[in-house]
Amino acid sequence: xxxxxxxxxxxxxxxxxxxxxxxxxLEGNLSILDRETGLMYITPxxxxxxxxxxxxxxxxxxxxxxxxxxxxxxxYILHKVALEARPDCHAVLHVxxxxxxxxxxxxxxxxxxxxxxxxxxxxxxxxxxxxEPGGYGIAKGLDKAIQGHSIVLLANHGLVCVGKDLEQxxxxxxxxxxALRIYEIAKHMGVSDLNDAQLESxxxxxx
Ligand SMILES: [Zn+2]
Numbered sequence: 001x002x003x004x005x006x007x008x009x010x011x012x013x014x015x016x017x018x019x020x021x022x023x024x025x026l027e028g029n030l031s032i033l034d035r036e037t038g039l040m041y042i043t044p045x046x047x048x049x050x051x052x053x054x055x056x057x058x059x060x061x062x063x064x065x066x067x068x069x070x071x072x073x074x075x076y077i078l079h080k081v082a083l084e085a086r087p088d089c090h091a092v093l094h095v096x097x098x099x100x101x102x103x104x105x106x107x108x109x110x111x112x113x114x115x116x117x118x119x120x121x122x123x124x125x126x127x128x129x130x131x132e133p134g135g136y137g138i139a140k141g142l143d144k145a146i147q148g149h150s151i152v153l154l155a156n157h158g159l160v161c162v163g164k165d166l167e168q169x170x171x172x173x174x175x176x177x178x179a180l181r182i183y184e185i186a187k188h189m190g191v192s193d194l195n196d197a198q199l200e201s202x203x204x205x206x207x
Contacts, residue, residue, distance in 0.1 A: 006032050006041050007054040013166045014049035017095065022173065023049045027158070028095040029073040032166060033083045035090065038062075042079060044070030074134040078142065078154075082162050085143040089162040093169045096158035099180035100173075103127065104153040113193035114186065115179040119202045121172055127153035151176060 010030055017023045017030070028049070031042040040060040043049065047056060047070060059067030060076055079092040103110050103125075110125040112118040126145050131137035131154070138154060145152045150172050151161045163169030183191070194202070 002034065003039075003041075003059075004054070006034060007057045009166055010041055010043060010057050011052050011054055013170055014043055014052045016170065017093075018049040020174065022095045022097050022177070025049075028093075029075050029079070030094075030166060031076070031079040031083070031092045033079075033090050033092075035087075039066070040076070040079065040083065042072055042076050044068060045073050075138070077136055078139050078160055081139040081142050082146050082160050085146050086162045089164055089169075091163050091166040091169045093161045093163075093166070093173055094158060095161075095173060097173060097177045099177050099184065100125070100151070100153065101158050104155055104157055104159065107155045109153065110180070112179065112183055113199065114191040115183065116194070116202060117175050117179045119194065119199055120206050121176060122149065122151065123203070125149060125151045125153060125159075125176070127155055130155040130157070133157060 010032060013030055022028060025046060025048045029043045031040055033040045042058050042060060043052060044056050044058050056070045057068050058065055058070065058072035060072055065072050075094055078094050082092045083089065104127055107127055109127045126149060128141040128145050131140045142152055142160060146162060151159055153159050161169045161173050163172060
């Protein structure tokens with residue numbers, strides 16, 4: 001059944017992200033929107049993702065929780081706003097991946113020119129201004145920013161990533177986080193950037 005399959009994916013990817021240290025009991029949430037029924041499935045609040053079970057996955061119809069044995073994440077609004085702005089996407093990750101979140105703490109966007117991985121995945125990663133978590137404040141400006149980007153940083157907080165499914169969103173977060181981790185090592189050695197023609201060629205290859 002479709003609903004069971006979606007819940008299973010949320011549980012599977014929650015465990016994968018937990019293993020990688022990208023989510024914990026208090027931080028990070030994952031969602032899938034079933035565009036046929038309009039129902040959004042999201043991880044519950046305050047639950048260790050490694051222990052998450054399918055019956056605990058919260059089911060949202062708009063702002064109302066219609067299923068799941070635990071209360072929905074307080075950040076469901078972030079997911080709702082991102083999914084409304086990106087009709088081509090069906091899954092959202094909100095995480096505090098350390099290398100990307102460091103830029104969010106500095107209110108800086110990311111534009112790496114030394115990494116083919118980064119350049120294939122992103123033109124750049126913007127950072128939207130600070131908004132208070134747990135409501136619409138944190139999502140202000142996300143609708144516009146997420147339209148041209150798969151990842152948007154949330155100032156002083158973390159990031160949102162959209163994908164056609166959870167596999168794609170997780171893959172983008174993992175690869176981008178890894179590129180930034182390597183950059184932190186490389187920048188002390190004198191990074192060599194790709195030139196404009198090389199970057200343009202990567203962007204053409206990606207289309
Ligand atoms: Zn958060």
